[in-house]
Amino acid sequence: MKPVLAAALASSSAVIAQQPASPLKYPEAHTVEQVDDYFGTKVSDPYRWMENVDSPEVKTWVDAENTLTRSYLDPIPGRDAIKSRLLALTDFERFSAPGRQGKRYFYSHNTGLQNQSIFFWQEGLSGEPHVLIDPNTLSKDGTVALNGMGLTDDGKLMAYALSDAGSDWVTWHVRDITTGKDLPDVIEWSKFSGASWTKDNSGFFYEGYERPDKLSKESSLKTANYFHKIYFHKLGTPQMSDPLVFERPDDKELNVGGSVTDDGRYLIIFMNRGTSPNNQITIKDLEHPDAATIKLVTTEEATFDPIANDGTYFWFKTTLDAPNGKVIGIDLKHPERENWKTLIPESKNSLDGLTMVHDTLIAQYLADAQSLVELHGRDGKLIGRYELPAIGTASGFGGKRTDTETFFTFTNFTTPATVYRLEMAAMKTTVYRQPKLKFDPAKFETKQVFFTSKDGTKVPIFLSYKKGLKLDGQNPTLLYGYGGFNISLQPQFAPSYVLWMEMGGIYAQVTLRGGGEYGEAWHQAGMKLKKQNVFDDFIGAGEWLIANKYTSTPKLAIQGGSNGGLLVGACVTQRPELFGAAVAQVGVMDMLRFDKFTIGWAWKADYGAPSENKEEFEAIYKYSPLHNLKRGTHYPPTLITTADHDDRVFPAHSFKFAATMQKDQAGENPVLIRIETRAGHGAGMPLSKRVDLTADEYIFMVKSLGMTVDLSQ
Template sequence: MKLTLPTLAIAAMLATSAQAQGLSYPATRQVDQVDTYFDTKVADPYRWLEDDNSAETKAWVAAQNAVTDKFLEAMPQRLPARRIYTELYNFERIGIPFHEGDRYFWTRNDGLQQQNVIYWAKSLKDSPQVALDPNGLSKDGTVALSGLAPSRDGRLLAYGVAGAGSDWQTWKVRDLATGQDLADKIEWIKFSSASWTADSKGFFYARYDAPKEGEALKGANYFQKLYYHRLGTAQADDVLVAENRDDKEWGFGTEVSDDGQLLLISVWKSAGSKNGLMVLPLPKGAFAGGKPQPITLDFDAQYVPVAAHAGQLIVKTDKGAPRGKLVSIDLKHPAPAGWKTLVAEGPDAMTGASAVGGRLLLSYLHDAATLVRVHGADGKRLSEVKLPGVGTASGFGGRWSDSETFFSYTSLTTPAEIHRFDVKTGKTELFKKPKTAFDADEFETRREFVTSKDGTRLPVFIAAKKGLKLDGTNPTLLYGYGGFDIAMTPAYSVTVAAWLKMGGVYVMASIRGGGEYGSAWHEAGTQLKKQNVFDDFIAAGEWLVKNKVASPATLAINGGSNGGLLVGAVTNQRPDLFAAAVPQVGVMDMLRYQNFTIGWAWATDYGKSSDSPEMFKALYAYSPLHNIKSGAKYPAVMVTTGDHDDRVVPAHSFKYTATLQAADTGPAPKLIRIETNAGHGAGKPTSKIIEERSDILAFIAHTMKLEVK
């Protein structure tokens, strides 16, 4: 973190301060701002911190970082934690290969490269060629690759880049034969990839209109439109394919069918999993204009296109099946009354489906661990993909005509391995296994089950050194998310490995709000039922204490984004249960989150404070910003955010930290670590990842007085 303000400006802010454990917090100016929600007046004294571009806010950021840097630099755990993290991060990482045209594509990082490099090869035995190295796009590595899409003939590569952690992308096209970019340049893209037509002459993408000079990107011009870009033409000449001016929450995701004859359009309205589905014919594999035809625009369930084959559209849906099923739709008669069930709902949650080699590959979660089953085109179950153990498998992409597919497998103690699956023979072979400084044989992972406040049973995964002694003294880090239908499944990360090597226990809780058990599990942790998420996480912490894995003096919690909200809310509700809490880029102001950038899209999970008195009351009751308990003894807290985060804007973390520091919450430190020139996390360069995450682990270890060697 670099300080850019003069020393006197920082000193002035430090002049008046609160005291805690020898810390002097910056004085944060308060304003007389009061909002009224259904006859309830709510003060918002730090409203001015919502303007992250103001000189005063930038001075506040510099002052806070000065305090945090001084505290972190004094911790004896900081340097050894960073050394351990760097050693463990320094290993070759290979992405899942995929095939397009006559080329294979995959990503690779040699260990400490700031960004992953894109490679291609004509065969898996050939020496790979560099398709794109994002490390040359900026000096500090903050310009990151945000997406890539090879043309159907494998000759061209469309790719998106984003700077300083922003969600905004610019897309370009590279000729792989020459290694040079074409003149094509597509701007104002957010939350979209690119889908090539089969003739490789252009691609579909979604974007927003560019704002006029001096105009904020919101309101009338802040809604997505679907376009087709033909190579060699200006973006201004791109053809508008779809928009909805009457419902500006519409967004578009696209995929061209394997035979190239159909554009499949998923229409989203928010961050929820319910969507609409449309199709657009592409005669002879080319775009000839026309208006997309709806399959369903009821937005009453999830509809994920899997394959278009022999006049049938295969769709994964949870319509009438909370755990998911496959249906077949006759494209000549697509009315829902004629849909046929191809694979019925089962006891496990169907989380993914693909069509490769004339087979349907269906991924399920069984108590938050992956199972993959193989079905014929008629839906009949044929076999199961053999996985290395109880963990997480992902990938299985490809086309109807392919004979192979690739997938990765990982667990809390197993770095991601890449496997090749032969669809015809059903045989799996190891393609790439990373070599790391982490000795997985020293550790083990077990799955336990916790009972929540209302009797709901939920899985937790516990990774620890073999022969762990259960005496309540183990430094333990509990992680959770609990939202947006996102399943938390066991997966290796350097953060897990580093914490284990430092002598800790790592626990991941699969709580309601996620997608571990299907849509009903997700909905049980949304809107007026959001408290279930916090109850589940608290129950996991209580279970760890009761079973003497940890104690309140050795238990820390961590989560990011929606998981940052989780940590903030749970810290307020049970400050006595934890020794340390690290909310990362959290949604902390539940009354105003919808007012910033893409925040409106989260209302499907959260509800809005303006919806009804009941909804306001529910949000106000758990909002981390509004429920800090002055007079209670809080754990040590370190908030993290990025000053350029345009998804969960930093104002959430700024206002929460200012409120926390102003309250009487005991002597433990209440800090904020603000990464400069950084956003929500995607595309963050390796050096910043190592610095931030090792600081988090060092802060937790320091709180628990854990010696790190």
């Protein structure tokens, strides 16, 4: 252990306990007479002025709120010790699973405390590592981040995207991998984009919205984004010459994307409506560019994900008539639906991922939110189940249909990601890279329990904690969830989880409806008019933990980010007496105006359309966190976090929620907002900022829950 960390930990054996509350004087936030009419319902919006996030008055309010938050958090004993231990737990070597292009392998590596991981390439498995790109050198404060990359098939060129201060807007550059030098090509104002190269390295396809000369930078963090387009950039030509390859001028809400098949023959064009996983598919033959495109799927009734192709024959993963997913084969010579053939039928488990390596279909299922992997032949016949190291999460298994090897990572709540290599012909697995730990995993245990939600649905929770736990209701517990957009929460390692357990806490991760853990039916059970099921599941998890003596209300904290921030906001307004503390991160709090900013309109696929559909408005209005705060309510201690450059969930959501909650709060429990500067929704945030944020969240919960912490053990 480094001496400075050892010294800090030596001083951390002091008791950290709840301090007496004192009244807080919240910054002045004036109100305006703004009333909107939703299908005859008048809704007041007194803090509408906060939507002008760059105005002097908003900046003054933000500065005052940050000053108040720092004045509350900084004097609490133990924050430095928590931060030091978190840094120590984070200081371990981390590798991603490598991917091969040509004879070169590409991967990311972090020595431990680097703000951003560095990307490397090497010739062969044992070749000398060369730096591909070091995001830590892109800016002095670490707020310029690598946001995406696309490699040529031979591994000689790379297109890479940079984002500034956490924005979703990116700028593409092109690098000669052998020399490490950038070419003159620059693509600006791209968003929600990949870079997919042609087989001959002549250029790449990318996505964006309006051309740069039609979009002002001043409005870029707020303006709604419609009419997503695919362009092609030919190397050596200016961006303004890039031809428009595909657009849907008839439908402004379709997000589009293009991907070149491994053989270079086809461009697969995806069309999704907002955040819905369901999509349309159009295929363009790049060898015959003047030929008509094949409109393979023209409705959004299901998901269609191409896995691989052998000439005109394609393997697709789909939820068509199979909510848990299945595999079908389609020959473009006979693309009509009646000719589609089911190769791997739907299972009781959700088909979460699928790849094809060495002509073998590697099917990654979720069995009660844990990984289960099966191997199938190209005809779909089962070869067998692939045994994983333990209960946890396996991811990766990437590669091309003709590759002979693949790599994957395995992790769980107490196991950092270990990289494995699988030789397909011999089915031989070896550990490729394994981190050295700064803690003893044997001191902790994880189990999965099930409880019954309000409507009778069985819902699982993962519980991780120190061995020897006493069920006396006195354990500080951090309950975390998401519950939306078909996103699955699986067992994952994070140094912050281990720190929480070392502090004597229980980390509880609940598998909420709205996610994808049990397939599309589970997702649909927590969206639009059924969104309340998500909140009922989360509240039910808290009640179960209390009833079974794992914790009690004064010791129960809840946390969630983005859609999970909405979750925390809704549950705090619905059951404020149930929780001892709440941390709402970059949350969607104004559910009547989420569709007015940047990409928020895309979320209507999951939330509904409050301005367009009366029934959906009425359902949303009942749970919208901002609109369900009530004057004179005793809310638990609440910390709201956001960032001034968040152009995913517009920061005004958190601004308005914080100002309203501070006004409505009865009693002396604090309502604080922490606004990060030069940061966005979270992607690309440098490690230093992430550690500071976690330390603030944890010391807030330590004080709120009255925890006694000894980190010297």
